[in-house]
Amino acid sequence: MTNHFENLSIDPxxxxxxxxxxxxxxxxxxxxxxxxxxALFFVVLIGAAIAIIELSDFEEKMNGYLISMGxxxxxxxxxxxLTILGxxxxxxxxxxxxxxxxxxxxxSVRTTVPFNRIQHAELKQxxxxxxxxxxxxxxxxxxxxSSDLVIPxxxxxxxxxxxxxVLKKTEEDGAEQS
Amino acid sequence: xxxxxxxxxxxxxxxxxxxxxxxxxxxxxxxKAMWPILLSLVxxxxxxxxxxxxxxxxxxxxxxxxxxxxxxxxFRFYYYIKDNAIVLDKGVLKKTRTNIPFERIxxxxxxxxxxxxxxxxxxxxxxxxxxxxxxxxxDALRKNEAxxxxxxxxxxxKQLIEESGTEEEKTISADKNPSDLLLHLKPGDxxxxxxxxxxxxxxxxxxxxxxxxxxxxxxxxxxFIADQLxxxxxxxxxxxxxxxxxxxxxxxxxxxxxSLVNSILKYYDLKLWLSNNGLKLVxxxxxxxxxxxxKNKVQMVSWSTNPIRKIFKMYTLQIAQAxxxxxxxQKSKINVPGSYKHQISKVINxxxxxxxxxxxxxxxxxxxxxxxxxxxxxxxxxxxxxSTWFLIGEAAFYFLLILPLSxxxxxxxxxxRSYEINEELIRSNSGIVGTENVLTQIHKVQAVRxxxxxxQRRKQLATIKVYTAAGELSIPFISLSEALQLExxxxxxxxxxxxxWM
Numbered sequence: 030m031t032n033h034f035e036n037l038s039i040d041p042x043x044x045x046x047x048x049x050x051x052x053x054x055x056x057x058x059x060x061x062x063x064x065x066x067x068a069l070f071f072v073v074l075i076g077a078a079i080a081i082i083e084l085s086d087f088e089e090k091m092n093g094y095l096i097s098m099g100x101x102x103x104x105x106x107x108x109x110x111l112t113i114l115g116x117x118x119x120x121x122x123x124x125x126x127x128x129x130x131x132x133x134x135x136x137s138v139r140t141t142v143p144f145n146r147i148q149h150a151e152l153k154q155x156x157x158x159x160x161x162x163x164x165x166x167x168x169x170x171x172x173x174x175s176s177d178l179v180i181p182x183x184x185x186x187x188x189x190x191x192x193x194x195v196l197k198k199t200e201e202d203g204a205e206q207s
Numbered sequence: 208x209x210x211x212x213x214x215x216x217x218x219x220x221x222x223x224x225x226x227x228x229x230x231x232x233x234x235x236x237x238x239k240a241m242w243p244i245l246l247s248l249v250x251x252x253x254x255x256x257x258x259x260x261x262x263x264x265x266x267x268x269x270x271x272x273x274x275x276x277x278x279x280x281x282f283r284f285y286y287y288i289k290d291n292a293i294v295l296d297k298g299v300l301k302k303t304r305t306n307i308p309f310e311r312i313x314x315x316x317x318x319x320x321x322x323x324x325x326x327x328x329x330x331x332x333x334x335x336x337x338x339x340x341x342x343x344x345x346d347a348l349r350k351n352e353a354x355x356x357x358x359x360x361x362x363x364x365k366q367l368i369e370e371s372g373t374e375e376e377k378t379i380s381a382d383k384n385p386s387d388l389l390l391h392l393k394p395g396d397x398x399x400x401x402x403x404x405x406x407x408x409x410x411x412x413x414x415x416x417x418x419x420x421x422x423x424x425x426x427x428x429x430x431f432i433a434d435q436l437x438x439x440x441x442x443x444x445x446x447x448x449x450x451x452x453x454x455x456x457x458x459x460x461x462x463x464x465x466s467l468v469n470s471i472l473k474y475y476d477l478k479l480w481l482s483n484n485g486l487k488l489v490x491x492x493x494x495x496x497x498x499x500x501x502k503n504k505v506q507m508v509s510w511s512t513n514p515i516r517k518i519f520k521m522y523t524l525q526i527a528q529a530x531x532x533x534x535x536x537q538k539s540k541i542n543v544p545g546s547y548k549h550q551i552s553k554v555i556n557x558x559x560x561x562x563x564x565x566x567x568x569x570x571x572x573x574x575x576x577x578x579x580x581x582x583x584x585x586x587x588x589x590x591x592x593x594s595t596w597f598l599i600g601e602a603a604f605y606f607l608l609i610l611p612l613s614x615x616x617x618x619x620x621x622x623x624r625s626y627e628i629n630e631e632l633i634r635s636n637s638g639i640v641g642t643e644n645v646l647t648q649i650h651k652v653q654a655v656r657x658x659x660x661x662x663q664r665r666k667q668l669a670t671i672k673v674y675t676a677a678g679e680l681s682i683p684f685i686s687l688s689e690a691l692q693l694e695x696x697x698x699x700x701x702x703x704x705x706x707x708w709m
Contacts, residue, residue, distance in 0.1 A: 031688075032692070033570070033686075033688070033689045033692055034628060034692065034693075034696070035568075036567060036568065036628075036629055036630075037628070037629070037630060037696060038630055039696070039699065041691075041692035041693070041695045041696045041699075042692065044695040044696065044698075044699050045695070046691060046695060047691065047694060047695065048691060126698075126702040127698060127702065133658075135660065135661050136658060136659070136660050136661070137658070137659045137664070138656060138657070138658050139656065139657045139658075140654060140655070140656045141654065141655045141656075141694065141698055142653070142654045143698060143701045143702050145701070145702065146652075146653045146654065146701065146708075170653040170654050170674070171529060171653050171676035171708075171709070172653035172654050172674030172675060172676060172679070173674070173676075175674065175679065176653055176654035176656070176674035176679070178654070202702070
C-alpha cells in the first residue's frame, strides 16, 4: 500500500492494521434474543392494528385486515432477514491498547476506542437477555453519546471478565498518562 | 488584598436584591410554561366567559406562589467556604447541602441581566468536573464580592495543587497574570456582524414562532388565516403580484431586523482577552455574560465565514471546550463573530502548539461524492416532487429545477471539501457558499469510527469520523486505504501520547 501521508514521522503502513485483527463473533444467543424481541414488537403491532380496525367504524373490515396484516408481514419478514444477515457482521476484538466493534449490513461501521480514553464501563442485561444469560458491555467515553460503544451478546462470565479487563487496562493506560 | 473585607467562612445570604432576581426567574419560568393559557386569557377576556375568571384566579395564585417561593428561597439560601470547599445550603421544603471541593472546580463564570447590571450584582455559575449535577449557581452576589470569591477559590486551588499535584495539573489552575485584550467588537464591527448574520435562519425562526403561536391559539390554522385574510380577499385577487412582492419585502426586512437586533443584544461590547492559561470573554447588552476558557480544556477550534461576512473579511470563531455533562454541550461552545484572520491565528497559536501550525498538503476527497449529493438532494427530491403531479398538475414540473441546483451544490461542496493532517493536528475544510474550518489536536480524540455504505464498499471508499469531548470531525468519501491509514495513525497517536487531553 502506498503511503498517503508523507509528512508523518511514522509510515501508517508499519502500524498494526485493523484489517488483520482476528475479530470474534458475538454469542449466537444474541440472535435469538433479537428475534424474540422483534417478534414481541410485531405481536404488539398486530394487536394494535386489530384494536384500531375493530374499534373504528370501517365499512369494509376485510380490506383493513388485508392491508394492515400484509404490511406488517412484509416488514416482519424484512426485519427477520436483516437481523439474521446483520448478526454475522457484529464482531469485536480486544487489542493491546484498544477495543474494536464492527456492525452493519448495509452501512458497515467500525468503532475503535483506546483504553486510555474510556471513562467507565458497565454491563446491562434486559429481561430476555437474562433468559439466555447474555449481557451488553457499555463503554463510556468523554466524546458523548454518539461515540459510546455498546457490545451486545456477551455470555455472563465472558462479559464480566471483559469488563474487568477493560477497566484494568483503562487504569494502567490512564496511569501512564499523568 | 480585598479578600480581607470578605469573610467567606461564615454562612451568608445573598444581597437582598436577589429576591427580585429570583422572583423574575420564577416568573419567567412560569410564563414560559403557561403562556398559551395567559394568552387565551387576554383574548378571552373580551369574550367575557366565566371560565376565564377561574383562569384568572389560577394566574393570581401562581403569582402569589412565585412571590412566596422566591422570598423563601432567598431566606433559605446560604453560601460559605469550609475545609477547602464551597458549600451551598438551600431548599424550601427539602433542604439540600451541596459541597464542591476546590480541586474539582473547573471554571467560575459570571453573568448579568439588566436587573443585575442596575444593582451591580452578578450571578455566579460554578462548573465542576463530575457527573450529572455538576453545575451550581448563585443567583446574585455583589460584583466585588464575587470577584473576591473567585480569586480566593482559584488562589486556594492553585496552592492545593502545588502542594500535592503533578506538573501538568499546575498549569490548569487559573492564573492572575495580566492578560491582553485581543478583540473588542466596536459598534461599527457589531453592525457588520449583524448585517452578515444568516438571515434565512432568522426567517425560519420567525416562521416557526408564528406558526406555533397560531397553532396554540386556534385549532385550525387554515380557518384562522382564511378569517384574517377574508376581508382583503377581493383586494388580493386584484393585486396578487403586488401582494406577493410586498410580503416578500416585508418578510425580508423583518428577518433582517430580527437578526440585527439579536446580534446586537448578544454580542454588544464583546471583549476577548488572552492570558497564559486561557481566554476570557465578556459580551451582551441586556444579559451580560463572562466566560473563562481554560487552554487545556479546548478540544476544537473552528472558524467559518459566509459570502457577506467575507466582504468584511470577518470570520466567526468558535471555541469548543470539554463539558462536564451532556446538557451543557451547547453551552461549552463559545462563538466569537466578527473576528479577523490575525485574531483567529493568535487564538489558535495560543491554544495549540504553534510549531505544528504551518501549512500542510491538502488531501481532497473522492469526486464520487458529487453523485451522492445529486442523488440525495437532486434526484430523490425531484422524483418525489414530480409524483405530486396528480395533485397539483403541471406546477409539479417546477420541481425539476432542483436537479441543476443539486449539481452546482455537489460541485461547490466537492471543491471545498478537504483535510490536512500532521503529527499533532487534524484540520477539516468544507463549505458550499461560505467556508468552515475545524482544527483539533489528535491526542484529544476519544474514539475513531470508519463507516462504509453499500455503495462506498463497491467503490473502495470510506468515511472516517473522530470524536472529541466537544464535538466530532468527519471526512467523507476518501479511499479505503487512506481511511485505514488515518485510523491506524490516529489510534497510534492517542495511545502513545502521555499528555492530558483535558
